Amino acid sequence: MNVLLVHAHPEPGSLNGALRDFSIERLRDAGHAVQLSDLYAMNWKAVLDADDSTDRQAGARFHPELDSRHAFEHGTQSRDIELEQDKLRWADAVILQFPMWWFSMPAILKGWVERVYAYGFGYGVGEHSDRRWGDRYGEGTLAGKRAMLVVTAGGWESHYGPRGINGPMDDLLFPIQHGILYYPGFDVLPPFVVYRTGRIDEAGFAAVRDALGRRLDDLGKTAPIPFRPQNAGDYRIPDMTLRPDLAVDRVGFSIHVAQAADSSGACGAGPSRPTSS
């Protein structure tokens, strides 16, 4: 496979840097082709602005969506954006690797998403009408490709558990996994998360490395998270709400995962009942 690793940590000698190097080596040893976008090392421009197109009219009003669409359609995007889009087209699998900062990805990686996901590439793809809301959530430019997060967190695993104070890790990652990866079409694999990174010793690092290695070995065959596709009947268009007979009585992000929602959840399965019961 062709694998793109997008890496966002400022220090090459960090745990993240070590996991980056390990991942590249493991993937290449398995016969994969690997490209690396090391955002800090590339001095990636994090901020989306009018300079992202090369034919910008001085003094014209900047409209993030319309200007992105124009530049994408007319081949006037900044070269750095085009190069990243080419890497995404090339890739069969994409790994985003980053430390969780303030319960999301670092700004430099968020800015990579904002700039590389142009209108017509990352969004605004396919027919948009009252009958069809574009090719997204399971369809789109990046459909057929796989994506996986590799995330490090300073807190304990219990802090990110179902009842942990930070909120469940799966829910914290939902805006990324569903909103950034599934949206333009990726099949999203379960994330690889390392907790309590401040206390990892040599033995701990070896264990993390081994576990990550197994995930990389299985990159092509791990079952994706079964997010519900937008255009296969589960959602009503144009209000884009989940059909009333699905995930009955359930709330939260997990209703958009087919397995969890179609089987018994924390609220019990069974027939519909008043929410005030």
Add this chain to the structure above:
Amino acid sequence: MNVLLVHAHPEPGSLNGALRDFSIERLRDAGHAVQLSDLYAMNWKAVLDADDSTDRQAGARFHPELDSRHAFEHGTQSRDIELEQDKLRWADAVILQFPMWWFSMPAILKGWVERVYAYGFGYGVGEHSDRRWGDRYGEGTLAGKRAMLVVTAGGWESHYGPRGINGPMDDLLFPIQHGILYYPGFDVLPPFVVYRTGRIDEAGFAAVRDALGRRLDDLGKTAPIPFRPQNAGDYRIPDMTLRPDLAVDRVGFSIHVAQAADSSGACGAGPSRPTSS
């Protein structure tokens, strides 16, 4: 009151720019002192890196947390970071105003959080031990101040409803409202969200402006979201999980909101029962 407005949109002539100008005028007319951090206009440095301290040793390994702590304790932070911290200390209320891009804040604002929330200021405050996990989630440097999000979104309100395909807006904002605002101590007011921004005409804008105006008029008295404080008994330390007798049988971010979790929720209140029921 002293109000700090942190604004993150690249185009002054946008809807966001208009709401920024309106907010400043409305607040000043009501007698408040207002400071504006217009991040794009300030050319705010979005990327956290080794240049964020002024006494950086060339070639030394960069550690985001430890270097931030050192700079904060020794007065060697970048001047732009210090200025924003001073504004936060000055403020009685802080408004973060931004367009929702990819289900979170723009990179430039995320980078403001990452850089301004230094170790010792935004986190790493108070005693950290197995008995007390710091002053955070309701305590901390910014305790006693109020914060509110003003967010614009292109999609319809139903797309962000309880069963909307994007996920519920309250859940999408949880990592920001709970993880970024409540964490260092803010009382977090319910957000002001504008949907379907691409279709707002003059009448629609007038309605939005009026509704926002009322929220600004009530900035000092609106009841905050009752997030559960960390150190008042609701959580077990050090695993930082919600006490088993609270929010029984409930899942998701909302268990960390006292009102919702302590009363009947979607799963019903009542005594504990097996989750497989």
